[in-house]
Amino acid sequence: MILSGWGRTTPQACRVSRPRSEAELAARVAEGGLIARGAGRAYGDAAQSAANTVDMGGVNRMIRFDADSGQLVAEAGVWLADVIATFLPRGWFPAVTPGTRFVTLGGAVAADVHGKNHHREGSFGAFVDWIDLMGPDGTVRRLTPGDDLFRWTLGGMGLTGVILRVALRLRRVETGWIAQRTVVAPDLAAAMAAFEGNADALYSVAWIDCLAQGAALGRSLVMLGEHASVAALPGVRREHPFTVPARPRRALPFDAPGFALNPLTVRAFNEVYWQLGKRKAGPALVPWDAYFYPLDAIGNWNRIYGRRGFVQFQCALPLASSADALHELLKVVSASGQGSFLAVLKRFGPQAAPFAFPMEGYTLALDFPLHGQTSALLDRLDRIVVAAGGRFYLAKDARMSRETLWQADPRAAAFVELRDRLGLRAAFASTQSERLGL
Amino acid sequence: MTKGAVLILGGRSDIGLAIAHAFAAAGHPVMLAARGPETLEADRADLALRHGVTVTLHAFDALDTASHAAFVDALPSLPAIAVCAVGAMGVQAKDEHDPAAAIAVMRANFEGPATILAILADRFEARGRGTLVGISSVAGERGRATNYIYGAAKAGFTAYLSGLRNRLAKQNVHVLTVLPGFVATRMTAGMDLPARLTATPAAVGAAVLHAVERKRNVIYVKPVWRLVMAVIKAIPEPVFKKLKL
């Protein structure tokens, strides 16, 4: 079966199995070279192995929920979308969510995904009480945050074993609405000042116009949010505070032709988005799905980039060098004219897990349709990040070189050492881990 | 208003469980019936937790037809809707030379399902309402060399459902025949199914719920199957018998 990441640039024939029991899974683990695959939302080749890919879709039952503590115990193949569908009507929401709800709990743990509240609350792993992990010998261990292996599994990209079950603490919410405030930042410095000045906001994220140049370089719409209380809703909504208007789900019926997204269309889109956004500045009430998952309303939106697919570039930069490095990155991108409209800037808080992606500072995420010049541009961006002491998000990576990873992330050595010591290297491997020498 | 319970015969089957989820999400309590029901505890908990409905487990063997009446008597209540998802594909190339194996396929797809539905039909008729759902197959529409034992049994089941529907139409008991086409399940795991013709179990679940609510008689899950089967049925026998299908 041909598998690829969400960016569709890494198609590969893979042997895929779909175990339904621990015994079936253990038999697969014994074969070696195994990687677990969740919903396939990682952009590159993190969740594929030619010899032995295990689809966790058959392991997707919810086990129990404690309405006092908000702890949900569920199998790793359960989607965040299912968690929301089940528990939002009862007043609970995932404490950390990435920009799509179509991810599995296992994938969220393995990438230690971050949300718009990272600056205040950390990443997904901060709300996980324990996991059940199948090791190279097929035995299952329950690991808690006190265990070394628990912490390496956060951001370990499936390379420490197969996550079977997750105990996750949900957040109590009063409504399905987000009180949003948009701050218009005319340039990069203003955007960063908006983040620093609103560090107490629960959620913050900026859409950044990565094609703006000169004095407007880095102009952004910084969106702050809090879960709205019932009292904040208009009267008619208070009776059913978790009900939001249904959004029509659309799907792209076919691949957009390659020319649909050229620098001109992106530049035009960004200009319109900026002008509209400026007008909408200030407070607003936004439904949870529109706020957290704007793209989920369009089925396979990844097809908009055409057949050849697209790549994501996401880096984390240390606080001290963030301003300079962001400036440099944006200058290179805007001059290249190859910007994306999904450019996102976000403030990160400190990170606890030893191999997870975030670091205290800033993260920038961009996407580029794949064509001839993309690769040279990305290499240039890589160098800027490495020089600034930053690193790259493996869940988004599809093309980084081994050298770049090891330069950017000295922690790789300790990770590989751990994999060797625990006999994980032969048992668990992905196309990505082979490429990067993990 | 609380909704009537749905009984799923073949409660471990991928299609049966997906139908259970669809009905539970719509507020129906669920009774899962299968061989070795204790192994369905995790599915029971999942259904109950996700949908906030009561879910119970019941031992049921479709081949043990003598036990069927007692099985129905032992249910917590007579369900409003009964779905039979029991079935077995067998291995055609082997079974065609092995009478005992062929009989097992015929019984699991026809005799067992027909027997339990006959008992439920009488109870529903006596009550004056109810819905019976049979998961049959397009394989029963025309026999093919590659699966005619399974296909013949499904053909029998399809005809049986049609007869039941005819008998019960005036008794306020509704009968729905489901011809799912290809579905990606345990039964078809490892087969190379064409994506355009293949439904997910969840799609079957949604289609069955919808069809029960609308009192439909015969459904295909993917509309394209209506066309495919019209073509297959129209091929003249002299031509058909030479085709490799």
Ligand SMILES: Cc1cc2nc3c(=O)[nH]c(=O)nc-3n(C[C@H](O)[C@H](O)[C@H](O)COP(=O)(O)OP(=O)(O)OC[C@H]3O[C@@H](n4cnc5c(N)ncnc54)[C@H](O)[C@@H]3O)c2cc1C
């Ligand atoms: C539109 C979009 C927006 C996104 N926004 C964000 C964001 O805001 N923040 C963020 O952090 N990420 C974001 N992501 C990335 C996404 O959250 C991660 O890639 C996540 O890991 C995907 O989960 P998945 O279930 O699809 O896993 P997959 O893509 O299938 O796998 C990802 C990794 O997890 C491992 N894995 C999966 N299941 C298991 C398991 N049971 N046991 C062990 N390892 C496992 C795989 O081996 C692989 O290394 C976004 C992705 C998309 C498409």
Ligand SMILES: NC(=O)c1ccc[n+]([C@@H]2O[C@H](COP(=O)([O-])OP(=O)(O)OC[C@H]3O[C@@H](n4cnc5c(N)ncnc54)[C@H](OP(=O)(O)O)[C@@H]3O)[C@@H](O)[C@H]2O)c1
């Ligand atoms: N998958 C397809 O493409 C497809 C297409 C058309 C129709 N169908 C029909 O859909 C129904 C469900 O099949 P599925 O695809 O979901 O496959 P499945 O998971 O293999 O389901 C078949 C079920 O039948 C049960 N069963 C077999 N013999 C039984 C018996 N004597 N007593 C009780 N239960 C028995 C099995 O129970 P155990 O788990 O205990 O073995 C199993 O749960 C079947 O009738 C099948 O013929 C499937």
